[in-house]
Structure formats: C-alpha cells, structure tokens
Amino acid sequence: MGGDSANARKALARATMGNHWQAPIQVYNVNSENQEEISFNLQDMDPMRNQNNDAMVISATLANFLVKKVLIDSGSSADIMFYDAYVQLGIDNAQLRKVNTPLTGFNGEMIEPLGEVMLPLSLGSLPKRSTKIVKFLVV
Incomplete structure (x- = not known):
C-alpha cells in the first residue's frame, strides 16, 4: 500500500484517515467550530450561462506565491x-x-509525470485561512 498509482494513493489516504500527522510547517488549523459554509444561490447564477458547465476557477497561495x-x-x-x-x-x-x-x-492518452512535489497550499484570508500540504504531480 502507498505506491504512486491513484488507487494506491486513495488506499493510503483511507488507511491513515484516523492518524494525526503534524506538518513540518505551521499551518492554520480549521476545525468544525470555525468552518463557515460556502454556498451559492439563484442570485449568484448568471442566467445567460449554461448552469452546469461552468468551471470553478480561484486564486490560491502556493509555496508563498499568489497563483x-x-x-x-x-x-x-x-x-x-x-x-x-x-x-x-x-x-x-x-x-x-x-x-x-x-x-x-480525458482522451485516454497516457502522460508520464516529471515527478511529484509536496507544497503548502493556502486558501482564504486570516482569520479564515486554511493551509494544507498538497502533493502535486508535475507534468
């Protein structure tokens, strides 16, 4: 368990769900008490767009850079x-x-990643900011 295939990564994640791992950097801890729901209603929809085909695109802080x-x-x-x-x-x-x-x-074509890297990814602004260490496959 724990190879680099998608199924192996999922199996490892399921196996370690209950374990607590401390990241090597300090991160803002989000728990159920300070989570705020993000939701969208009819006022947020643009009636001119096809409702279910829009991509969600955001900005995030990755390795201390705004992306x-x-x-x-x-x-x-x-x-x-x-x-x-x-x-x-x-x-x-x-x-x-x-x-x-x-x-x-998507088209069934296979691509070899150049490698993987673990980087801190932050979303939101303090005091409602969350940072997680994310494994990225670089292509």
Whole structure:
C-alpha cells in the first residue's frame, strides 16, 4: 500500500484517515467550530450561462506565491501542476520525486509525470485561512 498509482494513493489516504500527522510547517488549523459554509444561490447564477458547465476557477497561495486561475476539478484523483508553473515558483528540480505511474488524460492518452512535489497550499484570508500540504504531480 502507498505506491504512486491513484488507487494506491486513495488506499493510503483511507488507511491513515484516523492518524494525526503534524506538518513540518505551521499551518492554520480549521476545525468544525470555525468552518463557515460556502454556498451559492439563484442570485449568484448568471442566467445567460449554461448552469452546469461552468468551471470553478480561484486564486490560491502556493509555496508563498499568489497563483491566479487555479482550476478546481472535483472529479480528478490527482493534483496537477504544469512544469511552467513549477519553474515560475523557483523550486529546484531536485525537489521533484520520481513517479512511476503514468496519468491518463480525458482522451485516454497516457502522460508520464516529471515527478511529484509536496507544497503548502493556502486558501482564504486570516482569520479564515486554511493551509494544507498538497502533493502535486508535475507534468
């Protein structure tokens, strides 16, 4: 358990759900007492757009850089970062860890990731800011 395939990553996540892991950096802890619901209502919808086909695009802080136009894809089992974005973050290629499992794209085409990297990803503004360590596959 714990390989680099999507199923192995999911199995490892399920197996460790109850365990507490302390990140090597200080993060803002979000618990059920200070979570605020995010919801959308009819007033938020643009009636001119097709209601269920809009992409959700946000800005986030990644490795202390503001990254605009982050696409949220809730159907993906991997967090993907393009190599150009990785280079712009100024992270050394030595930080990339080898990945042996190829990714399958929407069209069924296989792509070999250049590697994976763990980076802090922050959303929101203090005091309602959450930071998590996220494993990105760099392509």
